[in-house]
Amino acid sequence: MKAERASLQSRIFSFGAAFVSLVAIIIGISFYFIISDAIEQQIGERALSIAVTTAERPDIIAGFQSENPPEMLQPIATSIQTMTGAEYVVIGNKDGIRYAHPIVERIGKKMVGDDNEQALLYGHSYISEATGTLGTALRGKAPVVDENGEIIGIISVGFLKEDITTIFIQYVDNIAFIVVVAILLGILGSGILARNIKKELFNLEPAEIAHLFTERNALIESVREGIIMVDAKGVITMANLAAHEILSLPLETELVGRNVWDVIPNTYLPQVLEFGEEHLDRSMEIRGKKAIVNRIPIRVGEKIVGAVSSFRAQSDIDRLAEELSQVKQYTEALRAQTHEYHNFLYTISGLIQLNSYDEALNLIHVGTAEHQSLIQFMTKRLQDPFLGGIVIGFLNRAKELKVQFILDEDSYLEKLPKHLQKHLFVSIIGNLVTNAFEAVEKLPEAIRFVRILIIDNGEEIIIEVEDSGAGVSEEVLDVVWKEKVSTKSDKNRGFGLVKVKENVNDLGGTIALEKGDLGGALFIVSIPKGGYLHGKANRDINSGR
Incomplete structure (x- = not known):
């Protein structure tokens, strides 16, 4: 079992105390030798x-010139x-014979050490x-020199090493x-x-700091959104x-x-650093x-030590707004269906109040027949309730806009595979049908046609949306899928097809864009039932990869 690693505080304390102790001991030993050398040199x-x-x-x-030098020099x-305070003072002649020595018995004997030559010679x-x-x-x-400058003896003064x-x-x-004392102070300081x-690091351990740093970078x-952080100097x-x-x-x-001024010259971060004011959604x-x-x-x-700025392109916000607008359109389609039923009920109510029972019954039969026919068609041909509900909503929306909305009788779809995200299908159909409605809204009522086909051929789900509008001109055909390109005059349009x-x-x-039989644009969407990987493989094969 792996031993648990010591805490950061204990490691810093141990390393600091050991380091200071080692330095103090080394300094003490060095100081001892320096003093020893100095004392030895001074002696x-x-x-x-x-x-x-x-x-x-x-x-x-x-004394050297007297008849009995030892007698005069010894005292x-x-x-x-x-x-x-010397250990000894020895006096010898030019031959190294002692004339004076602390031990009297050694007077007259030759000096020992063999280190007199430099003085005597x-x-x-x-x-x-x-x-x-x-x-x-x-x-x-030191040599002893007489009046004539001749070396007549030697003086040796010694201090024992002991x-x-x-x-x-x-x-x-x-x-x-x-x-x-230095070690104790070092331990205390450590x-x-x-x-x-440890306090500055919020009592976190290095592993915890590394983990937080990794998480912070990943996050x-x-x-x-783009994120830039600056220090107090920008x-x-x-x-x-x-x-x-x-x-x-x-x-x-x-x-x-x-x-930050070099990267974003018109930034307002200096004002934030100076005044500490928050700028939100500017x-x-x-x-x-x-x-x-x-x-x-x-x-x-x-104290203000820095600032953080997060920013996102306006186009991303606009795209989200467009998606929200699409959701509103779906809601509007359902509202149209409710409104249509309300009108139908109000008409029946009025006929009954006018005692026009036959007309009321006839209207009910006709309306019921149309509704029943639609329900039966949906039940048989578009069995997925999710897409069926959207199509019915657009049928009612088309009635309000006085657009002839044609659900191709060849349409057939049992159910969407579970692995295919249904909300993406709703977004695709919703944007294409809404664009088709807008393409024919200014045409005479008699020629306002929008056709939709949803079919499952076993391997793919094919969606066709066609309108009788003016179509897409050749000059924008190559760029119609690019961001903020629209065939409409409204500058806030152009996100739907993207x-x-x-x-x-x-x-x-x-997805492909062609000229349809109704005279306008024909969008053909093909979704492989095998999902993304299957579709990617098909595209790679078709592109010759």
Whole structure:
């Protein structure tokens, strides 16, 4: 079983405390060695200074020239050793024979260490480290020169390494105390830092933050509206793919990091950043396109730290409005049917009140016969109640508009397959029939014809809608399916056929426009019963793919 990962706060605390502790220990050790080297250097220079000063003393030079040098020099060396705190002060002649030594028995013997040549041969004063009879020591050595400039002896002042180490150890306690204090402060600081970072991240763990970031990106990219976020300086911090599309920019165009004024020069986001006012459902033109824009400031407390703008093309809103208008048309068709029945009942009521019973009965028989004939036709030929109801609604609407609405007697459809979305069929038929009604509405009543055919040939569902209008001119024939192209003068028209085309594509079908036998436009829609994949395969075969 996989162990549960430690929380972000505990990890930040652990890493911070460990890092600070490691740095403090390294600094403490480095500090120790730096102090050790400094102390060692100072002691070496001190030994050299004592040696040089002693070598230059007249009584030392006079002692070398006396008949019994050890007798004169030993007291002087002992006195210097006592005053300076040196471990030893040794005086030797030019042959390295001791004239003075802390241990009297070693006077007259040769000096040990083999580090006297530089002083005795070349007259140099220097610091050396060597092991003598008293142990390893730092030595300051200086030659003794007489009045004639000749080297007559050597002075060696030494401090044992053991004593120097003792001095070092005296500083260890202080260094260790400083390191411990630094570690404790680091642990305390790590705890405060970890808590503050976790608080800034809303107590979320990295996995939760990554999950939210992924969800946020997926959500923003799934929205069909363009979204742009800017910081307090107006620099874009986020833009989704829909924003690129609405702004007519290639997807590879990098918007993040650019100033929003460079991308949308007429933007009102600066006012939102300055005054914090929300702009909802505002109209504006973006790169030649009309759009509906929302702008909302981003606040942290009372401070405005940025703003977010969402926008959508006006054409999308218009298309939705057209679809809503189509729904209203369906409602109007049903209202027309109700109105027709009301008129029929009012007529019968009036005839009865006038005692014209025979006329009333005749009207009832005729109306019933027509209705029964229509119902029987629908029951036998259009058995799908969903489409049958729409067709009946348009039949009644046609009566109101005084349009001869012909339901082709060859129509036949049992039921729409369950996998085909019925509302798409309603939208297709509704838009085509409504366009046909509008195409003949200004013609004389005698020649207002609209014909519809719905037939299932086993593999496809074919819908034909034909009118007796003027048809579609050749100059707009190639572009009639494009957005906002209409054969009508109303500038707000032109979405119906675009929507029909989209719905047909969604069903995997095809649509064709021809000149019909009635003289006007003939729209032929073919929907494969196998659904989208089947229809796509057929289109690929027909296109030679």
